Amino acid sequence: MPAPTKGARLGGSPAHERMILANLATELFRHKAITTTETKAKRLRPHAERLITQAKKGDLASRRRVMETIRDRSVVHALFEEIAPSFSERPGGYTRITKIGPRKGDNAPMAVIELVTEEYSPKQAVVKEAEGAAKNAAPAEDAAAEETTSEESTAPQREEAATAAEDDA
Known part of the structure; x- marks a missing residue:
């Protein structure tokens, strides 16, 4: 006690x-x-x-x-x-x-x-956990999508910089 x-x-x-x-x-x-x-x-x-x-x-x-x-x-x-x-x-x-x-x-x-x-419904607890996991996963997916788009947008700039350097040479 x-x-x-x-x-x-x-x-x-x-x-x-x-x-x-x-x-x-x-x-x-x-x-x-x-x-x-x-x-x-x-x-x-x-x-x-x-x-x-x-x-x-x-x-x-x-x-x-x-x-x-x-x-x-x-x-x-x-x-x-x-x-x-x-x-x-x-x-x-x-x-x-x-x-x-x-x-x-x-x-x-x-x-x-x-x-x-x-009445207690154990399903509600599972649904709340799933919603929480989805909310946590959504920002991670958004960050991953932003990284891929930023890489795609920087790739043409690198090519232009490389061609500009060749033209100067």
């Missing part, structure tokens, strides 16, 4: 921070989206994604590891039976953080953290 963050934590002690993250993760899996402060949402994201990755494995050891964090059996059941199978094709990025306006009382920056519900 990674060392606790240095400096200010989400409430006081590292134990309190772990409990806050466990409760936020439980409510995220129960309601599929929650509104919280930006700081808590940013801290929750890797925690929740790690739990979903464990749930995707689906074995007993993974269930027990998740139960150490999420104490509500109905939420763990929903995580393993509904949420994790919906992310079976997605290699990561199970949550999305959307910033919203500040809170009215204390002007704290607020955010909505939610589970991504869109």
